[in-house]
Amino acid sequence: MEKQNRRSFLKTAGLLTAAMTGIPNKSAKAAPEENILSEDRMGVLVDTTVCIGCRNCEWACKKAHELPTESLESYDDKSVFKKMRRPNEAALTVVNQYEKDINIPVYAKVQCMHCDHPACVSACIVGAISKRANGSVTWDTDKCIGCRYCMVACPFQIPSFEYDKALNPEIRKCDFCFNRTKEGKLPACVEICPVEALTYGARNDLIKIAREKIKKYPDRYINYIYGENEVGGTSWLYLAGQDFSKLDFPKLGTKPAPGVSESIQHGIFAYFVPPASLYALLAGIMWLNKKKSESEGVE
Amino acid sequence: MEMYMKPSLISKKYFTPGVIVLILLALNGLIFLAFRFFFGIGSVTNLNNQYPWGLWIGVDVAAGVALAAGGFTSAALGHIMYREHFHSIVRPALLTAMLGYTFVAIGVFVDIGRWYYIWHPLIMWNGNSALFEVGICVMMYVTVLYIEFLPIVTERFIGRVNLKKSLSFLNKPLEKLLKILDKGLSKTIFIFIILGVVLFTLHQSSLGTLMVIAGEKMHPLWQTPVLPLLFLLSAISVGFPMVIFESMIASKSFGSKPEMDVLTPLGYTLAPLLGIYLAFKIGDMFIRETFVYLTEINTASVMFTIEIVVGIIIPLRMFLSKKVLKSPPLLFTASSLVIFGVFLNRVNNFIVAYTPPYSFGSYFPSIGEISVTVGFVALLVLLYRIIVMNFPVISQPDERYAIKTKYTIRG
Numbered sequence: 001m002e003k004q005n006r007r008s009f010l011k012t013a014g015l016l017t018a019a020m021t022g023i024p025n026k027s028a029k030a031a032p033e034e035n036i037l038s039e040d041r042m043g044v045l046v047d048t049t050v051c052i053g054c055r056n057c058e059w060a061c062k063k064a065h066e067l068p069t070e071s072l073e074s075y076d077d078k079s080v081f082k083k084m085r086r087p088n089e090a091a092l093t094v095v096n097q098y099e100k101d102i103n104i105p106v107y108a109k110v111q112c113m114h115c116d117h118p119a120c121v122s123a124c125i126v127g128a129i130s131k132r133a134n135g136s137v138t139w140d141t142d143k144c145i146g147c148r149y150c151m152v153a154c155p156f157q158i159p160s161f162e163y164d165k166a167l168n169p170e171i172r173k174c175d176f177c178f179n180r181t182k183e184g185k186l187p188a189c190v191e192i193c194p195v196e197a198l199t200y201g202a203r204n205d206l207i208k209i210a211r212e213k214i215k216k217y218p219d220r221y222i223n224y225i226y227g228e229n230e231v232g233g234t235s236w237l238y239l240a241g242q243d244f245s246k247l248d249f250p251k252l253g254t255k256p257a258p259g260v261s262e263s264i265q266h267g268i269f270a271y272f273v274p275p276a277s278l279y280a281l282l283a284g285i286m287w288l289n290k291k292k293s294e295s296e297g298v299e
Numbered sequence: 300m301e302m303y304m305k306p307s308l309i310s311k312k313y314f315t316p317g318v319i320v321l322i323l324l325a326l327n328g329l330i331f332l333a334f335r336f337f338f339g340i341g342s343v344t345n346l347n348n349q350y351p352w353g354l355w356i357g358v359d360v361a362a363g364v365a366l367a368a369g370g371f372t373s374a375a376l377g378h379i380m381y382r383e384h385f386h387s388i389v390r391p392a393l394l395t396a397m398l399g400y401t402f403v404a405i406g407v408f409v410d411i412g413r414w415y416y417i418w419h420p421l422i423m424w425n426g427n428s429a430l431f432e433v434g435i436c437v438m439m440y441v442t443v444l445y446i447e448f449l450p451i452v453t454e455r456f457i458g459r460v461n462l463k464k465s466l467s468f469l470n471k472p473l474e475k476l477l478k479i480l481d482k483g484l485s486k487t488i489f490i491f492i493i494l495g496v497v498l499f500t501l502h503q504s505s506l507g508t509l510m511v512i513a514g515e516k517m518h519p520l521w522q523t524p525v526l527p528l529l530f531l532l533s534a535i536s537v538g539f540p541m542v543i544f545e546s547m548i549a550s551k552s553f554g555s556k557p558e559m560d561v562l563t564p565l566g567y568t569l570a571p572l573l574g575i576y577l578a579f580k581i582g583d584m585f586i587r588e589t590f591v592y593l594t595e596i597n598t599a600s601v602m603f604t605i606e607i608v609v610g611i612i613i614p615l616r617m618f619l620s621k622k623v624l625k626s627p628p629l630l631f632t633a634s635s636l637v638i639f640g641v642f643l644n645r646v647n648n649f650i651v652a653y654t655p656p657y658s659f660g661s662y663f664p665s666i667g668e669i670s671v672t673v674g675f676v677a678l679l680v681l682l683y684r685i686i687v688m689n690f691p692v693i694s695q696p697d698e699r700y701a702i703k704t705k706y707t708i709r710g
Contacts, residue, residue, distance in 0.1 A: 086657050088348055123512050125430040126416075126423035145419050146412020149430045151351035153512045157655050160348040161412060163341030169412040250656045252515065260524050261512040262427050268504060268527065275497055282379055282493045289381035 037116055041135030042181070043203035043235040044190060045210055046109055048247065049220055051197040053081070053095055053107035057189035061093045061111075064177055064188035084248065087111055089160040089172040093189060098247050106240070108247045109189070109198075112137060112158045112174035113227060114235035115257065120150035120159060122258030128171075135203060135235040136176030144171055155231055155250060155257050176235070206237055213239060232256030306390050306451075306691040309553050313688065317552075321677040328674015331667040335409060343667035349655040352410075354664035357649035358672050359406030362642045363399055364437070364506055365534045369545065370396020370444065371499040372538025376565075378492045387694035388561055390451065391549065392542050394692050397444040398679050404441060406675065407434075429508035436502030443495045450488065453481040455690050503534040510648055518599045518652040519589045525579065526648070532579055536572040537641040539565045540614075540634035547631050549693060557627045558694075566630055570618040573637065577611045602643065602651050610640015 055075040062069035067090060081097035093111035114137045120129045121137065128143035129150055139159075146169055151159045162169035177187035185191070190198040199206060207228060214221045226244045227234040230252045240247060268274060335343045346353050373392035377385045408414050420434045460474045507530030510517055523529070543562050550557045584590050593600050617623045617633035624630060650662065664672075687693050 084657070086348070119512055119514075122425075122427045123430065124425055125428050125434055126419045127425035127428075128423075143416075143419060143423050144413065145416040146414075147407075147410075147430065148351035148412070149428070149509075151348065152510075152516075152653075155514055155516070155656075157349070157516075157657050161351065162339070163344075163346060164339045165412075166337055166339045169339060248657070250515070257514055258427065258512055260514075261429055261508055264508050264511060264524060264527055265427065265429055265432065265505070268501065268508075275501055278500065279493055279497045282496055283489075286379045286381065286489065286493065289379070293381050293383065 035121060035131050036133060037131065038133040038135070039204070041116075041133065041203050041235060042176075042200065043114070043135055043206050043237060044187065045199040045201070045206040046236065046238045047197050047199070047213070048106055048108050048238060048240045050195050051095070051107040051109065052195055053078075053097055053105065054194060055080075055095050056192045056194060057109060057198070058091060058093055058095060060188040060192040061174070062091065064180060065092060065175075067091070081105075087158060087160065087173070089162045089170070092172060092174045096248065099242070106242070106247065108238070108240075108249075111189075111236070112176070113156050113230075114174075114176055115231055116233040116235070117231065117256030117258060119153035119155060119231070119257035122262055123149045123153035125149060132178065134176075134178075134181060136178045136181070137173075138175045138178050139171050139173065141168075141170060146171070153257070155252055203233075203235055203237070210237060210239055229254040232259075306387070306694050308689065308691060309687045309693055309695075311553055311688065313684065318681065318684065321681050324677040325674045325681060328671045328677070331670045332409060332674070334667065335671070336414075340410070340412060343665065343671070345662060345665040345668065347662075349658045349660075350653065350662035352649060352653070353662055354650070354668040354672055355406055355410040357646050358642075359675060360403050360410070361506060361509075361649050362645040363403040363406060364503065365530075365537055365641050365645055366541055366638065367396045367399030367403070368499070368503070368534040368538040369541035370399075370538075371496060372535060373542055374447075374492055375496055378489070379496060384564070385561060387558065388542050388546065388565070390692045390694070391545060391687075392538075393444065393447055394683065394686060395541070395545055397441075397448055398682055398686075400437065400441045400444060402675050402679050403437060409671065429505050429512065432505040433502050433509065436498050436505065440495060440498040440502060443491050443498060446484075446491045447488065447495060449480060450484050451690050451692065453477045453484070457481060499534075500531060504528065504531040506530050507648075510652070513653065516653060516655055517648075518592070518654060519587070520584075520592050520599055520603045521648050521652040523583050523587060525583050529576070529579060529583070532572075532576040533641050533644055536569065536576050537637055539569055539572075540637040543630060543634040544638060547627065549687070553687075553693070555695065559625070559627060559630075562630060563624045566618055566624040566633075569633075569637070570615055573611055573615040573618065577607070577615060580607065580611070599651060602647050606640055606643045606647060609636060610643055611637075614640070 056072065059069055059072045059075050061067075084096050085091075085094040087094055087110055093109060095107050095109045097105050097107055099106045114131075114135055116131070118129065118131055118137050121127075121131055124144075125147055126143045126145055128140045128145075129137060130140070131137050146161070148159075148161055148171070150171060151157075151161065159171050159173045161171055177185070177189075180187060186200055187198075190200040199209065201209075207225065210225045210228075214223055214225075220241055221239050222242060224240075224244065226238040226240070226249055227236055232255065238244070238249070245251060331343050340346060344353060344355070369392040373385065373388050376382055377389040408417055411417060420431055421438070425431045457474070457477050460470050460477065462469055462473070504527035507526035507528070510522070511524060511526055514522070543565060546562060547557050593604065614633045614636040617629065617636070622629070623633055
């Protein structure tokens with residue numbers, strides 16, 4: 001079925017309507033473990049009140065993803081905190097320092113949030129990015145054409161691109177250590193964290209834990225779990241002692257990021273009824289006008 | 300009796316000082332382009348992780364698609380509405396659309412990081428992606444435009460196939476092929492013409508959907524769920540101004556009179572078209588109450604105001620005046636303003652409105668990016684000149700056809 005669709009599509013533009021009706025069917029039949037929101041999906045709860053800014057997670061992440069890195073000792077250097085940093089193609093996660101003027105600084109780790117309804121997955125022209133059953137949002141090098149639409153779409157401004165590579169530039173972002181968790185290991189950053197600021201577990205359980213923490217220590221936390229409802233929910237969740245806008249978290253609505261664009265898209269295409277009707281309508285107008293013009297004759 | 304106009308070859312010298320400047324500009328663009336292919340996109344552009352799309356997507360692709368709309372509007376008028384009076388504009392507009400879309404495809408090709416995978420969307424589908432829809436429709440539309448152009452090729456060569464020496468054995472089969480093509484096309488071309496119109500409405504609107512997913516990253520003056528409709532309406536209203544603009548430049552460049560008997564009636568349609576576009580644009584602004592952003596003065600509000608006032612309101616007022624419609628320089632000015640307005644709208648949507656939440660500076664295109672874009676425009680004009688000198692595209696007065704021949708649908 002799928003193959004036939006592809007072939008007839010290539011064959012002639014005239015068969016457009018027939019061939020293209022295959023799109024909705026096909027996306028519904030996509031590989032079983034991809035782009036289905038599993039009830040048991042995993043997540044990480046980040047407690048920014050616990051993080052000490054040791055940046056060991058940055059080192060472990062680079063090691064796990066075979067990115068070039070200096071020795072672990074060099075990460076003791078606190079001068080990097082002077083500027084806000086963002087994850088990029090050379091570092092999939094970074095830790096930033098906030099509230100520098102008070103005695104105890106606050107640290108926030110940044111990486112892909114692994115949205116439940118990712119804008120990047122919806123946007124990707126070739127479906128190279130997928131939401132996996134375990135919650136991770138992963139990228140497929142064999143499909144990606146390097147158009148960078150995922151970067152335009154991402155509300156957290158996470159995916160990065162290797163602009164200086166002429167051949168096979170990659171889209172780079174945290175993949176939730178997909179290859180490690182597959183083998184039963186913890187994500188590299190969670191494993192190395194010396195103060196347990198990061199908790200890995202089923203997302204539903206993490207939300208419960210977070211609520212309990214807030215209830216137990218109302219002075220320590222503000223009553224808000226960032227990521228619980230942002231853009232429809234994210235796999236990574238954050239607790240903090242102050243408003244999240246102070247930690248540079250974007251203020252986002254609760255509607256899934258791809259929502260509007262997908263409904264417009266499906267509205268225009270709705271099983272190809274609107275385009276096919278337009279075609280028929282135009283053909284009718286053309287025929288009528290031609291007849292009219294012929295009956296009027298040469299003036 | 301009106302002079303019968305027949306598409307014919309333009310016989311002029313190819314090389315003029317202007318053409319040589321264009322060749323230099325094209326070469327300059329190609330040199331920068333070579334850097335992009337040998338050292339990566341970063342070596343030529345100012346793009347970075349904060350600003351993933353820049354001049355090449357905003358101008359070469361988005362504005363390019365909009366400004367190639369003349370092919371659609373004139374096909375709709377000449378073929379769907381069947382107004383024979385306007386047939387002389389159909390071919391030049393078709394050629395511009397064909398070349399325009401070809402360069403849009405080339406623009407995409409150089410902007411994507413893995414250009415050798417440009418065929419992936421053909422077999423790897425994501426029906427949720429607006430970009431996928433744009434990509435597929437543009438690919439099909441280019442094909443349809445080339446098919447629509449084929450009758451011009453057969454007309455040029457039937458009975459004239461004359462290859463020399465060792466290739467002469469091909470003459471007969473080629474002639475036969477052309478005749479089969481011509482016969483087949485004359486019966487089926489209407490399928491492609493209607494298909495072209497449908498594909499046009501689809502991808503013009505999806506091009507608007509593209510930026511909707513950027514959500515909060517886009518300035519509220521432009522970010523609206525009706526973007527697809529605004530894109531479609533603006534593309535439709537820029538179609539005839541492009542035809543008028545090109546026709547007048549071609550007339551000047553080839554030393555003939557502007558075809559005012561055709562261009563003036565085209566101008567009559569523009570006030571209503573622009574009016575509808577303006578109504579939706581302003582209506583959207585009031586429904587979403589985004590006019591509050593116009594009270595502060597910054598790049599976004601200034602660009603938005605220029606887009607509306609210079610690009611829509613002034614030309615709209617001009618097209619309402621008979622004097623403007625009948626005067627070649629004024630009609631040309633008004634048309635140029637519409638083109639400028641739609642061009643600016645695409646640049647605004649894709650570049651100006653885009654404000655990443657974490658940015659370390661703003662984006663402005665590099666010399667390399669500008670050179671490549673200018674080079675592509677120069678190449679397009681050069682190709683246009685070559686084609687109108689070798690194929691019957693532009694209509695010229697022809698004494699031999701004093702009486703109108705029976706109309707057949709031809710490109």
